[in-house]
Amino acid sequence: MGVITEEARRWAEQDYPDYAFAVNERDIQKYAHAIGETDRIHFDREAAIEAGYDEIVAPPFFPYVIRMHASHLVGRDQLEPDGSASADVPPLNTTRAMAGEITIDLGEPVLAGDVVKVTKRITDLFEKEGRSGTLVFVKMEFTFTNQRGDLVAREEFTRIYR
Secondary structure (H helix, E strand, O other), rough: OOOOHHHHHHHHHOOOEEEEEEEEEHHHHHHHHHHOOHHHHHOOHHHHHHHOOOEOOOOHHHHHHHOHHHHHHOHHHOOOOOOEEEEHHOOOOOOHHHEEEEEEEEEEOOOOEEEEEEEEEEEEEEEEEEEEEEEEEEEEEEEEEEOOOOOOEEEEEEEEEE
8 A cells, every 4th residue: 555645635725825925125125135136226226227137136046035934934833853844744654844846947037027927736646656655746836927927936845754
């Protein structure tokens, strides 16, 4: 018998609520500082306009900031022992989790003033036998679109449980 139960399959089929993040200049500037970016288009509106943008533009991987923003964190009572949000952990008889493959495709740049909507879905749930026993793979997709409906980024993330 496999590790993936019917309860886990139902968990994987659930709908997740979309959430929106209003991007401001300060968010972009803080991220640019944090990664050591010095291009003026991330700090100065006039420089961004001269470069062909309507507003200050975020560095390319800024959508990850949106996905990991503190406003999406939950209280300790809603966390697993490893710190994962309980709602994001499938009901499996496993004791460990680790990150697997991550693929990010970038689309339109994020600009100050954009409202970026994030849509999450589970795309696959399967198991494989590994050296240490059965491994369960949960593949997730996060799609980021701006207020104009343009794709900003798509992230595919695999979490592995054993």
